[in-house]
Amino acid sequence: MSTIRVSGLRVRHRRTVALDAVDLDLGPGVHGLLGPNGAGKTSLIRVLATVAQASAGRVEILGEDVGEPARRGAVRARLGYLPQEFGYYPGFTVREFVAYVAWLKDMTAADVPAAVELALHRVGLGDRADAKVKTLSGGMVRRLGIAQAIVNEPEILLLDEPTAGLDPEQRVEFRALLRELGVRATVLVSTHLVEDVAAACTEVTLLDAGRVAYRGTPASLSAVGEATGPDGIGDSGIERGYTAALRAHRTPVEPTR
Structure with missing residues (x-):
């Protein structure tokens, strides 16, 4: 069951394109949102939280088109948001x-x-x-x-860097809370901490330069990292997978002849 549907999402901040042609389809569970600084993670969270508007595309939250101002109030009452x-x-x-x-x-x-x-x-x-x-x-x-x-x-929980400032014990407790909440709600967690995604999330989306660079499970991203062998960058499989997925996304595709 989809609770968040995003198609062709584009967000522009003056001359900068923060998100470009983003498509997402999320349901209940804990979803990790990864990416380097400036990848567009906060822009996506803000649009989903209905505090920022898309420049183009369609965003449906709990079956409501949040591009229509009249529908946003009903959606906000069913959201949880931590900027x-x-x-x-x-x-x-x-x-x-x-x-x-x-x-x-x-x-x-x-x-x-x-x-x-x-x-x-x-x-x-x-x-x-x-x-x-x-x-x-x-x-x-x-x-x-x-x-x-x-x-x-909330039926939708949007968290932007929620573990910033938490000590290691508190982060472990927070991961357990996320798993509990994700049984019934759709939880989207934006973070720089790849290990939090590995421990708590059922799916992961990697953004890079405003576009989706990778979507899959933490296990599949770890498998990408393990496939890189000793040349991979990172202390764990998922960290190496994160780096490898970014590099693959940034590598130009050779035209076919």
Whole structure:
């Protein structure tokens, strides 16, 4: 069952083309989005989150064409979104901030308290619920961002560099949370950390220079890396596969004679 369908997506920022002719078809599960800086990962996440518009192409989220402004509100209530830098009110307590986001997502007043407590428990902030946001460490703020993204039990969860600032133990716990969420939801995780994709994702999409360079499973990308032999760059099969897939995408195709 497809929950995200993208066809011919093009995003232009002034004179720069951030995404060009991108096609994607995603369903429930955890999907990793990899690529070097400037590949277009954040641009894709922003379009899917309905906070940026496509220059061309079609984007359907949960069966709704988000190119139509009238349909975006209904979609946003069913989304969870964590940008690279998310805004928050430092004077709010942790509980107040997540409850405020729940209200913005049109959750009923009766459902909010339990949903907030569950979200904070899932990210390990239950004991900090009454602390002011301004007192949190960088890693705690990132976990708060994850909590606000999942408070409404979203059907689509979009996470842009979610593990930035998390220590190794927290990253392991976060991977487990992703696998749990991916049983019912479509989770798209943009990251530079290839090992997170290997551990948590069922599928991987590699972007390069605004185009899809590779789509497959982490195991298939690892197989690409293993096939490179000792000449591959990386400490693991999937890292070598990442590098090999990028190189293959960048290699000009010789014209047939």
